Amino acid sequence: MLYISRWKTLFIWLVVALGVLVALPNAFTDEELETFPSWFPTQKITLGLDLQGGSHIMLKLERQDIVKERLETIVGDVRSQLRDAGIRYTGLSGVGQQIQVRITDADKIPAAIEALRSLTDPVSVGGLTGGTVNEVAVEQAEDGLLRLSLTDEGIDYRVSSALTQSMEVVRRRVDELGTTEPLIQRQGDDRIIVQVPGLTDPQRLKALLNQTAKLSFHMVDTSMPATEAINNRPPAQSEVLYSTDDPVVPYLIERRALISGENLVDAQASFDQRTNEPVVSFRFDSRGAQRFAQATQENVGRPFAIVLDQQVISAPVIREPILGGSGQISGNFSVEGANDLAVLLRAGALPATLTVVEERTVGPGLGQDSINAGVTASIIGGVAVIFFMIAFYGTFGIMANIALAANIAMILAALSLIGSTLTLPGIAGIVLTMGMAVDSNVLIYERIREEARNGRPLIQAIDVGFKKAFATIVDANLTTLIAAVVLFFLGSGPVRGFAVTLSIGIVTTVFTAFTLTFWLMAFWYRWKRPKHMPKSVRTGFFDNRNIRFMAARKFNFGLAMVISVASLVGFATVGMNLGIDFKGGSIIEVQARDGAADLSDIRERLSQLNLGEVQAQGFGDDTSALIRLQAQDGGENAEQSALTKVRGELEAEYDFRRVEVVGPSVSSDLTYSATIGVAAALFGILIYIWFRFEWQFALGAIIATLHDVVFTIGLFVVTGIEFNLTSIAAILTIIGYSLNDTVVVYDRMRENLRRYKKMPLEVLIDESINQTLSRTVLTAGSTILALGALYLFGGEVIASFTFAMLAGVLIGTFSSIYIAGPILIAFKLRPENFQRDETEGEKVPAKAGA
Known part of the structure; x- marks a missing residue:
């Protein structure tokens, strides 16, 4: 009765002693731990973002982008394969998840189906379990009409692959910022969580993560002025794109890309030796260098456009062939802007748009x-x-x-x-x-x-x-x-x-x-x-x-x-007074840089931004205020736009200590x-x-x-x-x-x-x-x-x-x-x-x- 063996006593106190020893490093700074013996444990509890500051951002892969891209790809494949097979067709179009084409000669329908077989064959999904998935199903209707449908399982496969690729791109972009121990993990079927401890500039992080960064080089179409193409219909092989300038400048750009960013092997921010302006120097791989040299040789004297995410960064005139496989992009960059563009280009392009659906930032x-x-x-x-x-x-x-x-x-x-x-x-x-x-x-x-x-x-x-x-x-x-x-x-x-x-x-x-x-x-x-x-x-x-x-x-x-x-x-x-977690919207905690927070002034200034209901109340001491914005109409991006407006209005007088933004899908x-x-x-x-x-x-x-x-x-x-x-x-x-x-x-x-x-x-x-x-x-x-x-x-x-x-x-x-x-x-x-x-x-x- 009340007897405890020596082994049990030893076990009890050994567990307690180990617990104290392992917990002890949390009482010391990292610098102090470096002076301790090598056998002393150094692993500490990781502090959450709400304790050490930083940003938590949830990104959602836009499924519709994948569907749209696959639809355009399949339409192009149908066109090329029917032409290669010598089969005449009409009415080729794609809407939603369905493509239809009418075969002119009814006797050629079996041959058309055979020509399109490569599109309907099962695709291997790889992985440990293997397996295949049918991405396209073909159906024959009356009067020579063929309908090709993108299957849901095929789209799910493409979304999953795009999410995996996006995670790698996001990881490279975040690593390029030089942050310590970022956490990047997949959540669900279409979301990525990015947590960056100690980050002091979440706006820069969001700007890097939001951009698809699809770089391409196109010839400028000089057959008509861009303004005429806007007022009338542009040529079928061209489209109007706008520059990043303020005010924007329209350009009539040939749709066919001379070369894409996939052939880039390096991009670095530097300064132009003549003007001392920040530029981005780039270098192609051997295949890209060859194609770039050929394109510039054939188009000397003509302007060409450098396009990033459907915006024209610059449109210089080709003065002479560029044979070395390298060049530079100029476009009135700031030093930070040039650095960020170089980061985007080095990390590669995202396969689809990533939308910020949740943000929680703590200063x-x-x-x-x-x-x-x-x-x-x-x-x-x-x-x-x-x-x-x-x-x-x-x-x-x-x-x-x-x-x-x-x-x-x-x-x-x-x-x-x-x-x-x-x-x-x-x-x-x-x-x-x-x-x-x-x-x-x-x-x-x-x-x-x-x-x-x-x-x-x-x-x-x-x-x-x-x-x-x-x-x-x-x-x-x-x-x-x-x-x-x-x-x-x-x-x-x-x-x-x-x-x-x-x-x-x-x-x-x-x-x-x-x-x-x-x-x-x-x-x-x-x-x-x-x-x-x-x-x-x-x-x-x-x-x-x-x-x-x-x-x-x-x-x-x-x-x-x-x-x-x-x-x-x-x-x-x-x-109940539901918070933004359940109804969407934004919470922003600000602290006045000088004196007390003026709540009435905050309400008046923000009410002019057309953000719907805006609440501002005291929070803690008299220098702090808590601002609540209602959920914005217009989807996930509208929440980020509202936050940007508030920052632009208040950041001169207030420090942003905490930001929480929850979009409708997350709520x-x-x-x-x-x-x-x-x-x-x-x-x-x-x-x-x-x-x-x-x-x-x-x-x-x-x-x-x-x-x-x-x-x-x-x-x-x-x-x-x-x-x-x-x-x-x-x-x-x-x-x-x-x-x-x-x-x-x-x-x-x-x-x-x-x-x-x-x-x-x-x-x-x-x-x-x-x-x-x-x-x-x-x-x-x-x-x-x-x-x-x-x-x-x-x-x-x-x-x-x-x-x-x-x-x-x-x-x-x-x-x-x-x-x-x-x-x-x-x-x-x-x-x-x-x-x-x-x-x-x-x-x-x-x-x-x-």
Whole structure:
């Protein structure tokens, strides 16, 4: 009893020591770590963009660009292959995903189909699994009409290939900027996430990523003036393009490209030796050099155009043949503009347009403020929890605090080892874990105290207390873990960081509670040899309260139902103050460079930009302001255009500390994933509780949890607090916390049902709630202390998140008593269904038919 082998002791302290050692580098700067011995770990937690500053940009590959390009390619292939086969045709055209052509001679239709067979043959998709895909399907209609359709699976294949190619191009462009440790990853079927820590100029990054950078060289058509071609129809083989000048200059350009940017092998920014203006020097490969030499030899004296993404950069006259395979592009560039063009040309062209559909940019100053706020909140919350535990448990509280310190060190070590990114919500997860980790120790201590009060010797009370608390702690923490796992798979960005931190915290909490705390308790007992519970344990005032909770169940249950209905009515009529995550739009946090932020001036200036509804409000101190722009009409690019207008209007007087832009496609996806996330979490928890308890318990837990969700939604409706992506994290965490509380109470009810088969259910429920009252109050108190510190000192960015969490702790405690309990009575849970298993000395549910 209370015996721990040397190997187990060694293992426990080795894990704790390794956790501290691996977490320790986070307390030092990179320069300090370089002076440490080579064996000392150097891996640190990666700070998220909201803590160190930088840009998060989500790019969407325009599927329609792929479809359009494939359509034009197939039309060209049909034309050339029918001509090569000597088959006459008419009416060749392509619209949407369909091309049609009419064969003039009906007898030639089989030959035409055979000539087009190469277009309809399956294409190998490559990869490990191999396989083929049909990109084009051909169908014969009446009067010699052939219809060729681009298949959806073929387009999906082309989109997937284009996305892979685009990622490589994006990676090369970002690397050329010289940024440190950029993250570029694929998301879904048509999106790329680009995260660049520490970036101070997100506008330049977006400009580089937005450009397709398709470079080509064309002859200028001199058969008619460009203005005449604009007013009348230009020649069939030519088109009108415009220059990048201001005002723009039109050019009549031959459609056929002399040479394309695919033949470029290098491009560098330099200065023209004659004018000292910034230019871009380029060099072709051997094939490109040959074609360029031939084209310039044949067209001496004629102007040719250098075209980038359908805009004319310059149109010089060919004075003499260019035979060396190199040249330079001039076009009134700035030094930075020449550098950026060189970056684009070296990185290569994108196969399709990439549209910015989400942007989240944090300035380095705000990132440091967030770190300071998070650290301050963590320290204050930690100190509050430490004193709270010592005040109520004395010696036992010191043990709990040692376990809590080891717990936090192990969380930091795990985050360092897996290379996880710590975000501001992640810090919130650590602070929340501090509050909830106390719950395991409180459960153990209260079990020990109860067993000792029932007459067991202290050594036996400690042993039995740990064993009886184990199942309850596992059940309670697993329900929270289910919510965290769902949050990770269905969440994104900072919400995922919160889920990772919370999940790791749950695992380390269970580990420290049943290894380190048990070892400390055993060591203390062998050292002191006490006969009774320490007098420093001051939770006895909860004993023998015998509060009749169920006597007021009808009133409280009815009141809860009225509030729930009112919350749903308010949600359906008034609605919540949805953030940009769910309705699209922009949030911009600015700070005045001199003096206070003038909110009325900001509103007046931005209202003249034709951006729809514009809100400006104070944020934090009087130098800062938060600007909200409604979702813009005109698709994804309209959001970026609106942001550009705001920057142009305000950046002379204000620093842009934080920018969040969410386009309509992302906001709809987030709304869908948030709804699915809450539903999936509830379903997973329902299955688990149904498996572990009777069906009435599972139903009661879900109804109590739904009550908490509805109440929280009502709170957002009444207060008008912005409901954003972190609010979903708050709701899912409230679900986990509420179920944690409910499961603890249910576990005691189940134990008493096995013990007291003749006791009326109302009395048994009251007895169970009273027996766990000390744990309920102390856990809620410690969690409120931790969250309160986060709310008061954690900064404005997560204020709504922590406010919802604080309300959730209170309502979760209420529902575990006044919702979960009455449900069991309403569905007639019968104590006689439980009987004692005499062979095991334990009370277990009776089997059906027994």
